[in-house]
C-alpha cells in the first residue's frame with residue numbers, strides 16, 4: 069500500500085460530523101476535539117488532494133464557533149466529556165486563539181470556489197479585525213498565552229516566564245496560572261497585556277500573521293471588497309514594524325516582550341522571516357547557509373532547537389524535536405525564495421520520517437516518532 073493510502077485511512081478515521089459541523093481531529097487516539105490551526109492545516113491538505121468540500125467544511129466548522137467579538141477559539145470541544153481547563157466559557161470553546169492561518173487556507177479554496185470564500189469573507193474580516201483591535205501594539209501582534217503560539221512548551225517562553233530548564237509540570241502549572249489570570253480580566257486582552265505576565269511579540273505568530281495578511285489582500289482583491297486597501301495598509305505597516313524583531317546583538321530576528329528579546333533564540337524561529345517574506349534574496353541566502361550548518365541540518369531537519377544549544381532535547385515536545393508543520397512552512401518559504409534543492413531535501417527527509425508512522429513529532433537525530441501516530445497535520449508532507 070502506498071504512503072498516501074495509509075495516510076488517507078488515518079485522515080478518514082479522524083473525521084467527525086458533530087451537530088452539523090464536519091471537521092477532523094488532530095488524532096482520534098489522543099486529541100478528541102477540534103483545534104484552530106490544525107483545522108486550517110487539514111483544510112490545506114484536503115484542498116491539495118482536491119477534496120474541496122471537506123476543505124470548506126473544515127473552515128466552516130471553525131467559523132460556526134467564532135465568538136461575537138470576532139475571536140476564533142483555539143479549541144472547540146467535541147462534547148463535554150473532557151473539559152480539562154477552566155477557560156471561563158460556557159460555549160464549549162477555549163478563550164484564546166492560535167496562529168491565524170485561516171486566510172491562507174481560504175485562499176487555497178478560493179481558486180476553486182470563489183462563492184464559498186465570498187460567503188465567509190465577512191467572518192474572516194471580523195477575525196482579523198479582532199486580532200488587530202485586541203492584540204496589536206504598533207502593528208505587531210501580542211500573544212497572551214504560550215498555547216496561542218501553537219508551540220506550547222517552546223524554549224523561548226522560559227525567560228519570559230522567569231524559568232530555567234523547567235520540567236513539564238512546572239510549565240503546566242505556569243500555563244494554568246496565566247489562563248486563570250486572563251479569565252479574571254473577563255477575557256479582556258488589553259487589560260491582561262498591561263499586566264505583562266505574558267505579553268509576547270512572538271516571531272513565529274507574527275510571521276504567520278503577515279503570510280495571512282497577504283492572503284486577505286489577495287482575497288479582498290479577487291472578491292472586489294473595499295477592505296483591500298485596509299489590509300494592504302496593515303500589511304505594509306506590519307512589514308515595517310517587523311524590523312523590530314531584529315536583534316542587533318545576536319544578528320537574528322528574535323521574539324521579544326517588554327523586558328527585551330527572549331534569552332533563547334537559537335532555534336527554528338530564526339528562519340521564520342523567510343515565511344514572512346521579510347528578507348532580500350541575499351539575506352535569505354544567509355539564513356539558508358545557517359540552516360545547513362550541523363546545528364540545524366540534523367539527519368532529519370529541522371530541529372525546533374539548535375543541536376548544540378544547551379536547552380536542546382532530542383525527544384522533547386517543542387524543545388528540539390522535528391514537526392512536520394514547521395518543515396512545511398519552511399519548505400514553502402524556501403520555494404518562494406527559489407531555494408528549490410534545500411526545500412526538496414527537507415521534503416525527502418520529512419517523507420522518510422512519516423514512513424515510520426504519521427507521528428506528532430520526531431527525533432531529529434534518530435528519526436524516532438513520538439506522540440500519537442495518527443496525527444492529521446503530519447499529512448502536510450504531501451503538500452511540500
Ligand code: GLC
Pocket residue numbers: 094099103104105106217218219220
Ligand atoms: C498541541 C500542539 C498545538 C496543537 C495541538 C493539537 O497542543 O502544541 O500546536 O494545535 O496539540 O494538535
